[in-house]
Amino acid sequence: MTIPDFSRRKFLxxxxxxxxxGLAVPAWAxxxxxxxxxxxxxxxxxxxxDLTIANHHFTTGARSGHAIAVNGTVPxxxxxxxxxxxxxxxxxxxLDEDSSIHWHGLLLPFQFDGVPxxxxxxxxxxxxxxxxxxVRQSGTYWWHSHSGLQEQAGHYGPIVxxxxxxxxxxxxxxVVLLSEFTARHPHEIARMLxxxxxxxxxxxxxxxxxxxxxxxxxxxxxxxxxxxxxxxVTGATYTYLINGHGPADxxxxxFQPGERIRLRIINGSAMTFFNVRIPGVPMTVIAADGQDVDxxxxxxxxxxxxxxxxxxxxxxxxxxxxxxxxxxxxxLGVASLTSRPGLSAxxxxxxxxxxxxMADMGMGAMDHGSxxxxxxxxxxxxxxxxxxxxxxxxxxxxxxSLLPPDVEVGPGIxxxxxxxxxxxxxxxxxxxxxxxxxxxxxxxxxxRANPHRMPTRQLEIHLTGNMERYMWSFDGKxxxxxxxxxxxxxxxxxxxxxxxxxxxxxxPIHLHGxxxxxxxxxxxxxxxxxxxxxxxxxxxATFDLTxxxxxDWAFHCHLLYHMHAGMMQxxxxxxxxxxxxx
Amino acid sequence: MMRTLLLASTALxxxxxVAQDHSAHQMQEPPAGQANDHSAHTMxxxxxxxxxxxxxxxxxxxxxxxxxxxxxHSSHEAQSEAQANPLGQIRATPxxxxxPAxxxxxxxxxxxxxxxxxxxxxxxxxxxxxGPQHAADLFFDQQRMAQARSYNxxxxxxxxxxxxxxxxxxxxxxxxxxxxxxxxTGWYGTALDKFVIKSEGEGAFGGELEEAEVQALWAHAIGPxxxxxxxVRLDIEPDTTAHLAFxxxxxxxxxxxxxxxxFVSDNGDLTARVEAEHDMRLTQKLVLQPRIEFELAAQDIxxxxxxxxxxxxxxxxxxxxxxxxxxxPYVGVEYGxxxxxxADIIRARGDDPSGFAxxxxxxxxx
Numbered sequence: 023m024t025i026p027d028f029s030r031r032k033f034l035x036x037x038x039x040x041x042x043x044g045l046a047v048p049a050w051a052x053x054x055x056x057x058x059x060x061x062x063x064x065x066x067x068x069x070x071x072d073l074t075i076a077n078h079h080f081t082t083g084a085r086s087g088h089a090i091a092v093n094g095t096v097p098x099x100x101x102x103x104x105x106x107x108x109x110x111x112x113x114x115x116x117l118d119e120d121s122s123i124h125w126h127g128l129l130l131p132f133q134f135d136g137v138p139x140x141x142x143x144x145x146x147x148x149x150x151x152x153x154x155x156x157v158r159q160s161g162t163y164w165w166h167s168h169s170g171l172q173e174q175a176g177h178y179g180p181i182v183x184x185x186x187x188x189x190x191x192x193x194x195x196x197v198v199l200l201s202e203f204t205a206r207h208p209h210e211i212a213r214m215l216x217x218x219x220x221x222x223x224x225x226x227x228x229x230x231x232x233x234x235x236x237x238x239x240x241x242x243x244x245x246x247x248x249x250x251x252x253x254x255v256t257g258a259t260y261t262y263l264i265n266g267h268g269p270a271d272x273x274x275x276x277f278q279p280g281e282r283i284r285l286r287i288i289n290g291s292a293m294t295f296f297n298v299r300i301p302g303v304p305m306t307v308i309a310a311d312g313q314d315v316d317x318x319x320x321x322x323x324x325x326x327x328x329x330x331x332x333x334x335x336x337x338x339x340x341x342x343x344x345x346x347x348x349x350x351x352x353x354l355g356v357a358s359l360t361s362r363p364g365l366s367a368x369x370x371x372x373x374x375x376x377x378x379x380m381a382d383m384g385m386g387a388m389d390h391g392s393x394x395x396x397x398x399x400x401x402x403x404x405x406x407x408x409x410x411x412x413x414x415x416x417x418x419x420x421x422x423s424l425l426p427p428d429v430e431v432g433p434g435i436x437x438x439x440x441x442x443x444x445x446x447x448x449x450x451x452x453x454x455x456x457x458x459x460x461x462x463x464x465x466x467x468x469x470r471a472n473p474h475r476m477p478t479r480q481l482e483i484h485l486t487g488n489m490e491r492y493m494w495s496f497d498g499k500x501x502x503x504x505x506x507x508x509x510x511x512x513x514x515x516x517x518x519x520x521x522x523x524x525x526x527x528x529x530p531i532h533l534h535g536x537x538x539x540x541x542x543x544x545x546x547x548x549x550x551x552x553x554x555x556x557x558x559x560x561x562x563a564t565f566d567l568t569x570x571x572x573x574d575w576a577f578h579c580h581l582l583y584h585m586h587a588g589m590m591q592x593x594x595x596x597x598x599x600x601x602x603x604x
Numbered sequence: 605m606m607r608t609l610l611l612a613s614t615a616l617x618x619x620x621x622v623a624q625d626h627s628a629h630q631m632q633e634p635p636a637g638q639a640n641d642h643s644a645h646t647m648x649x650x651x652x653x654x655x656x657x658x659x660x661x662x663x664x665x666x667x668x669x670x671x672x673x674x675x676x677h678s679s680h681e682a683q684s685e686a687q688a689n690p691l692g693q694i695r696a697t698p699x700x701x702x703x704p705a706x707x708x709x710x711x712x713x714x715x716x717x718x719x720x721x722x723x724x725x726x727x728x729x730x731x732x733x734x735g736p737q738h739a740a741d742l743f744f745d746q747q748r749m750a751q752a753r754s755y756n757x758x759x760x761x762x763x764x765x766x767x768x769x770x771x772x773x774x775x776x777x778x779x780x781x782x783x784x785x786x787x788x789t790g791w792y793g794t795a796l797d798k799f800v801i802k803s804e805g806e807g808a809f810g811g812e813l814e815e816a817e818v819q820a821l822w823a824h825a826i827g828p829x830x831x832x833x834x835x836v837r838l839d840i841e842p843d844t845t846a847h848l849a850f851x852x853x854x855x856x857x858x859x860x861x862x863x864x865x866x867f868v869s870d871n872g873d874l875t876a877r878v879e880a881e882h883d884m885r886l887t888q889k890l891v892l893q894p895r896i897e898f899e900l901a902a903q904d905i906x907x908x909x910x911x912x913x914x915x916x917x918x919x920x921x922x923x924x925x926x927x928x929x930x931x932x933p934y935v936g937v938e939y940g941x942x943x944x945x946x947a948d949i950i951r952a953r954g955d956d957p958s959g960f961a962x963x964x965x966x967x968x969x970x
Contacts, residue, residue, distance in 0.1 A: 120752075133743040139756025141740055143748040170759060216795065217767035218969070221929055228885045229892075243858040246829060420828070433796060433825035480723040488828050490855060491795040493761070500761025510732035518723050574739040587795075588761025597734035 059091035061266035063179055063199075066093075067102040069109060073123065075145075075167075076116040080176060080203060083270035085261050087205030089176035090117065090167070096266050097199050097290060098165075098179030105160040105186040111153040113145060120144040120169055123153070124534070124576075125181065126328060127163035127312050127553045130155040132573025135534050137168045140576050140592055144169060160185035161312025162286040162330045164199070171208035174292040174582055182286060183312075191308065192334050195284040196275055200298075200325070200346045200355055201291045202260040203268065208292075212583055215254055216492045222256045223248075225352060225375045233377065245419045247437070249378045250350075251489060251526055252451060254583060255293040257353025262294065264346060264355040272366050273357040279339040283359075284308070286332050289325045292582035295349035295528065295556075297324050297453060298331075300342050300359060301370055305333035307461060313537060313551040314469035323461035324349065324450030326530035326556040328580035331461075335359075343367035349451055349528075351375045376452030382526050383419060384439025384560030425524075429484050430498035434588075435524065436488040442522050442562040446542040450556070451528065463542050466550035472539055474547050477518035477566055483509070485557060485579070485589070487525040492587055494525075494579065500588025501578075508592040509577065511569035520564045523557040529584065530554050531563075533593060534575040538565040554580060569595045766792030767969060772922075774965025775809070776938070782809040783961075796825040800833060805841070816840040819849055819865075830854030837867055842908065846870045858882070874902035875910075889926045893934075895919070904945070911945025924967050936963040 059078035066073075073092050080089035080096050092098030103109055115121040122144050124136035134153040138144030145151045166178035180197045204211065214221040227234065227250050234242075234249065242249050267273035277283055285305070289296060299305075299322035306319045309332035325331055341360035348354060351372045358366040420438050422431045429435075449460040487494040494500070511517055518541065521531055532554040539549035541564040549566060557563040578590035736742060740749050768790035776783040785806040791798040800823045805816030821835030830852050837847040851865030864878040881895040899916040920938030927933075941958030942950050950957040 133740060137756075139749070139752040139754075143740075143744050143752040212763060213765045213767075216763060216765050218929060224888050226885050226888060228887055230886065240858070246855050246857060246859055433828050436828040477723050479728070480725050482725070488795070490829060491825070493795045495761070502757050502759075502761030505757060506737075510728040512729040512732040515729060515732070572739075586760060587763065590760045594732070594739065596732050 059089050059176065060095040061263075061271060063095045063097050063099050063266065064093065065100040065102050067104075069107065070112070071101060071109065072112045072114070073098065074114045074116055075121050075123075075177060077118075078176075082203050082261050082263065082266075082268035085203060085205045085268070087203075088207070089203075090121075090172050091176050092123075092179060095179075096176035096203070097201065098177070100179060100197060101165060101181045103157045103181070103183045105157055105183055108156050109154070112150050113153065114150040115145040115147055117172075118147055120146055121172060121177070122167055122169045123165050124168040125153070125163070125165050126532075127161075127330070128155075128181070129158045129535065129537075129571065132535055132571065132575060135573075135575065137534065137576040140574050141534075157183055159183060159312065161309055161314075162197075162288060162332050163312050164288045164290050164328075164330065166290065168576070171212065171292075171582060171586060174202075174204070174208040174211070176203070178290045180286070180288055180290070189284075192282045192284040194277070194281055195286055197265065198285050198287045198344065198346075198357070199263075199265050199290050200288065200294075200296050201263045201266075202255075202294055203263055204255075204259045204261070206259050208582075211255060211259070212586055215583055215587075219490070220248060220251070222254065222258045223250060223252075223350075224256065224258050225252075225350065226250050227377070245383070245437075246490070247383070247419075247526060248489070250375065251378065252350035252376060253294065253348065253352065254527070254581070256350055257348060260294065260348075260353060262291075262296075262346060262348060262353050262355035264344070264357045267357065269354065269356045269369070274341075274363065274366060275344070275357060275359045276363055277337060277359060277361055279361050280336065282334055282336050284332055284334050285344075286330065287325060288330045289327050291327055293327065295324055295326050295450065295530075296346040296355070297322060297349060297450070298344075298346050299323075300335060300337070300344050303335050303337045303342050303359070304459075305335050307465075308332050308334055310466050310550055311537070311552045311554060315550055316467040316469055316548075318461065318465045319459065320461040320465075321458035322453065322456065324453055324556075326528065326554065326580070327582075328530050328532050328554045329552075329556070337361070341365045341367040343369040345369050347372065349376075351452070373452070378451070378526055378559065381443070381445070381448075381561070382451075382559035384437070384442050384524065425484060425498075426482055428497055429486065432498060433491065434488050434493040434495055434500065435486045435498050436490065437524055437526065437560075439522060439524050439560045439562075442524075442560060444541075444564060445558045445561045446540070446563075448558055448561070451559075463540060463550075463556075464544075466540065466542060467544040467548040468539070468550045471547045472549060472551070473568075475516050475568070476546075477516045479515065480518040480520065481509075482520045482522060485521060485523045485525060485529050485531070487527070487584075487589070489526070492583075494584040494587040494589035496577075496589060496591050501590040502588055504591060508574065508594040511567070511593065511595045513572050513595055513597055514568065514570050516566060516568045518564060518566050520562055521555070521557045522562045523560060526559045527581075527584075528559055529557050529589070530580040531557055531578070532580045533567070533577050535571045535573070536567060536569065536575070538567040540565050569593075571595055572597070762794050764792065764794055766790065766798075769967075769969035771967055772965055773968070774934075774936075774963050776806075776961040776963055778959050778961035783807065783814075784809060791823065793823070798823040798831070800835070807841075813841045815842060821849060823853070826852070827854075829856070833865065847875075856880070871905075873905050875905075876900045876902075891924050891926060891932070893922045893924065893936075895922065909946065909949045911949060913944045915944060915946035916940070916942050920963070922963065922965070922967075930969055932967045934963070934965050934967060936965070937961070938963055 059080045061082060075090060075092050078089050078091040089096050113123050120138060122136045122138050132141050134155050135141040160183045163181040164178060165181055166173045180199050261268040264273055287298060304319050304321055306317050308317055309315060311330055323331060337359050339361050341358050341362060344357045344359050346355035354369060356369040421440060422438055424438050424440060446464040447462045448454060449462045453460045484497050486498045523529060537551035537553055540552055540555060541549060544550060555563050555565060572595050575593045577593045578585045738749060770788045772785060772787040774785050783806055787804040789802045791800045793799055800821040802819040807813040817837055817839045819835060819837040821833040823831040823833045826832045831854055832852055834850045837849045839845040847867040847869045849865050849867050853863040856862045860880050860882045862880045866876040868874055877899050879897045881893055884892040886892055897918045898914060901910050901912050901915050903912050918938055918940040920936055922934045922936035924932040924934035938961050947957035
C-alpha cells in the first residue's frame with residue numbers, strides 16, 4: 023500500500039478529539055485490541071487496499087454494544103482514491119455470516135458493485151473478494167455493507183476521490199460522516215417496527231396539544247394516520263454520530279482562521295435524515311452526491327440517508343458547532359469546528375418537532391402549510407387523469423383507481439396520493455418555515471453541462487407502503503414477491519422516470535451504478551446529477567436517466583428497514599454481451 | 605401470496621420457488637417485433653417533441669436540426685457499441701463534455717406539462733431483454749448466484765416475527781369482591797399471515813377460576829388495516845367446550861382497535877363477541893384507554909345461564925403509565941352488566957346483574 027503525497031492540502035481525519043490527537047493513527051496500524059472498535063477511522067489509499075470485516079464492541083456516551091467494524095473502526099477506513107487510477111480492494115469477511123461492500127455512488131462494472139444476489143454472490147465467512155475497477159470520477163461517496171442489516175451495526179465508511187485537476191477553491195478538506203449507533207440488535211429493531219406501533223416515536227401528538235385544529239385532528243384520525251410519523255427509528259434508541267463520535271465524545275475539528283475548508287458531508291446513517299448547520303457560518307454548496315453543482319450559499323440543508331453534499335466554509339476565529347439534527351428532532355450529532363484546540367462549541371437546543379401537513383398526504387394544493395404547493399398547483403401537471411382529486415376533503419386517501427394498472431393493490435398499500443406534486447422547492451420536513459437560507463433541490467444546477475437528449479420513454483414507479491403492518495414496496499410488490507421481473511432499460515436508453523410517493527414518509531431512493539438527472543427546472547443540460555433522490559411524502563420526483571451502464575443493478579429505498587421490508591427492485595440495463603466475463 | 609398462506613417455513617419454500625421462476629421467465633416474454641415497432645415509433649416521435657417544445661418556449665435553445673438526428677443516431681450507435689464493447693470496458697472520455705451552457709430556461713426539461721405527457725409510456729425496447737437472464741451469471745458460479753438471489757429476495761420483505769401482548773393483567777375491586785382477569789394475545793408470522801393465540805379469563809382471588817379460554821387462530825390480511833381470523837376456541841371453565849371461531853380484527857377509522865368474532869360451540873350454540881378500544885395519548889407516557897365489549901348469543905344457553913340477544917356488556921377506561929412502552933401499569937374503572945334474559949336469570953338468583961369495579965393492572969408486551 024502506498025500513501026500518495028497530497029502536497030497541496032492537508033487532510034484532517036477527524037478521528038478523535040484533539041485532546042487525544044494521537045488517535046489520528048489508522049486503527050489497523052495501532053496494534054490496539056481488535057475486540058473493541060475504535061470510534062472514527064483511518065485512511066487507506068493506493069492501488070491496492072485491504073479491508074477486513076469483523077465483529078467488535080463499540081461504545082459512545084452511555085450506549086455500548088455489538089458492532090461490525092471494518093479494519094477495527096466504526097466507521098471503517100476512509101478509502102481515498104484519485105480520479106484516473108486503478109484500484110483493487112481486497113475485502114475479507116471475518117464474520118460468521120455472509121457480508122459484502124457496496125461502493126455507493128461509484129461508476130464501475132456491475133459485477134463489482136457489491137450487492138449479494140444482484141451483482142455478485144456475496145462474501146462468505148473467511149473468504150476474500152477482490153473488487154477491481156478503474157476510478158472514473160471524483161467527489162465524495164461512501165461504502166457500506168449490502169448484506170442484511172449489517173450497515174446499522176457499523177459496517178460503512180467514507181470514500182473521497184480527488185479530482186485529476188486540483189480545485190483551488192479550498193485549502194483543506196474534512197470528512198463529516200453522519201450515522202447512528204444503537205445497542206439494540208438490528209433485527210430486534212426490525213421486529214419492533216413490525217410489532218410495536220410507533221415504538222421508537224416518543225414525540226407523538228397528545229390530546230392536549232393545541233397546535234392542530236380539531237377538524238384536522240379528526241381527519242388524520244379518520245385516515246388512521248399519524249401526523250408525527252416523521253422517523254421510524256429515533257433518538258429513543260440512536261446516538262447520532264459524526265465520524266463515529268457521539269455528542270458526549272466532544273469531537274473537534276481544528277482549523278486556522280481564514281482557512282477555506284471543504285466539508286465532505288456524508289449521510290451514512292441507516293434511517294436518519296439530518297438537518298445540517300453551523301450557526302453563524304454560511305456554507306457554500308459545491309457538490310451534491312459527489313457531482314459538482316453551481317455554487318449556492320445556504321445556512322442549513324437537509325441531507326437524506328445516503329446523500330452527500332460538499333460545502334465550503336470559512337469560519338471566523340473561535341469555536342463553532344457543527345450540528346446534524348435528526349429530522350424528527352429527537353437528537354443530534356455534534357462536533358466543534360474550532361480554531362482554539364480544546365475549546366468546544368455549545369450546540370443549539372433541539373427545535374420543535376415538525377408535524378406533517380396535507381401536502382404530505384398527497385393532497386398537494388390543498389396544503390395550507392408549506393408555501394410551495396401553490397406554484398406547482400398552478401402548473402397543473404400532477405392532476406391524475408380521473409380528476410376526482412379535487413374532492414380532496416372527501417377523506418378518500420386510498421382511491422386505488424388512481425393507480426396505474428401495474429401497481430398491485432393489496433393490504434400493502436394504505437394510502438394513494440390523490441394529487442402528488444413535484445416539490446423541488448420544499449427544503450425538507452421541518453425546514454420550510456425557518457427564517458434563514460435552506461438548500462432546496464431546485465437550487466441544484468449541474469456545473470458541467472449534460473448532453474441534451476429528450477427521453478424516448480417515460481416510466482412511473484409508485485412508492486407504496488403500509489405503516490401499520492410495516493410493509494414497504496415499489497408498485498405494491500415487496501421485493502420478496504417480485505421474484506424475477508426487473509425494471510428493464512435498453513442500453514443507452516434515455517428514460518424519464520417519475521417516482522410517486524403514495525406514503526407519508528420521505529424516501530431516499532437510490533439507483534446503483536448510475537447518476538440520474540433531477541428534472542428540477544434547472545434546464546435539461548443543467549439538471550443536477552444524483553445517485554439518491556428524496557421523494558417527499560405524498561409527492562412525486564422525476565428524473566431523467568441515461569441507462570449507459572450495462573448489467574444488473576439494485577434500486578431501493580435507502581432507509582435500511584424499508585429496504586429490508588421490501589422496498590427494493592432490480593434494474594437491468596441491456597444488451598449485455600454474452601460470453602464475456604470470468 | 606399462495607406461498608405465504610402456508611404457515612410452514614417460507615425460507616425453505618421460497619428458495620425453490622424463486623429458482624424455478626428464474627428458469628422460466630422473462631427472456632422470451634416480450635414479442636420482439638412489437639418492441640421494435642415501439643422503439644421505431646419513439647424515434648420518429650422525438651423530432652415532434654423537439655419542435656413543439658420550441659414553439660411553446662421560443663427563447664433560445666440548441667438547434668433542433670442538430671440534436672434530433674443525434675438522438676436517433678446515438679440509439680443506433682449505442683446498440684452497436686454495446687455489442688462491440690465487453691462489459692465493464694470503460695469509456696475513456698468523460699461522460700459530460702464541459703461546455704458552458706446557460707440554457708436555464710429549458711422548459712422542455714421541466715418534467716411537467718406538455719413535454720412530459722408527450723414522452724410515450726410503454727414497454728422497454730427489445731434490446732433490454734437481450735443477454736442472459738441474470739447478468740452476474742456470466743461472472744460467477746451460477747449455483748451460488750441462484751442461492752444468493754433467492755436469499756436476497758427472501759430477506760427483503762415477508763419478515764416473519766412475533767410478539768406477545770398482555771393487554772390486561774388486572775385485579776377488580778367491587779363491593780368487597782376481589783377478582784382477577786387476564787387478556788393476552790400473541791402472534792407469529794408475516795405482515796399478511798399470522799398464527800394468533802388469544803387467552804382470556806377471570807376468577808376470584810382465593811376462589812375458583814370462573815372463566816378461562818384459549819383461541820388458536822389463523823389471521824390473513826383482507827385489507828390495509830384488517831385481518832380475517834379463523835380457528836378454534838377452547839373453554840376450560842366454566843366447562844370444557846370447544847368452538848369454531850371466525851371474525852375480523854384490525855384498526856378502524858379514528859384509530860379504534862376492533863376485534864369481532866363469532867363462535868359456534870360443539871353444542872351448536874352461536875355466540876359473538878365484539879371488543880373495541882382506543883388509545884388516547886395524554887402525554888408521551890400517560891395513555892387513557894376507553895374500552896367496550898359486547899357479548900351476544902343467538903339462542904338461550906341454559907347451562908351457562910345465558911339468554912338470547914345481547915347478554916353482557918362492559919364499558920371501561922384504563923389510565924396507564926408507560927415507564928417504557930413495554931411496561932405500563934394502570935388504574936381504571938369498569939361498568940359491567942348482564943342484560944336481557946341473562947340479567948333476569950341473575951336477578952332470579954338474587955344477585956346483582958350489573959356493577960362498577962375499580963381496576964389495577966399491568967399492560968405489558970415483548
